[in-house]
Amino acid sequence: MPDISWEAPFCGEGANCFRIGTDGDGNAYIAVAGHEDHYVTDTREALRTLIRDIKAGKADHLL
Numbered sequence: 001m002p003d004i005s006w007e008a009p010f011c012g013e014g015a016n017c018f019r020i021g022t023d024g025d026g027n028a029y030i031a032v033a034g035h036e037d038h039y040v041t042d043t044r045e046a047l048r049t050l051i052r053d054i055k056a057g058k059a060d061h062l063l
Contacts, residue, residue, distance in 0.1 A: 002027070009033040020047065 004021040006029075011017040017033035028047040031039035040047075 004029050004036070004039075006031075006036060020051070 002023045002025075004023050006019045006021040009017040009019050011033075019031050019033050019036060021029040021031070021036070021039070022044065023029070026044065027041055028044040029039045029041045030047055030050070031037075
């Protein structure tokens with residue numbers, strides 16, 4: 001497992017909480033809080049775009 005620095009959990013209006021992390025190589029990670037060993041990874045910009053779309057209601061079915 002890469003050395004990931006996780007941010008504080010982001011929780012939506014429901015019980016869904018996610019954490020965002022980064023590593024020293026510039027990769028970004030997203031995981032359900034409490035399950036950081038099962039994560040999705042991509043570039044920081046790709047995950048930033050995903051999070052912005054979710055917050056804008058474009059992908060609320062993912063939550």
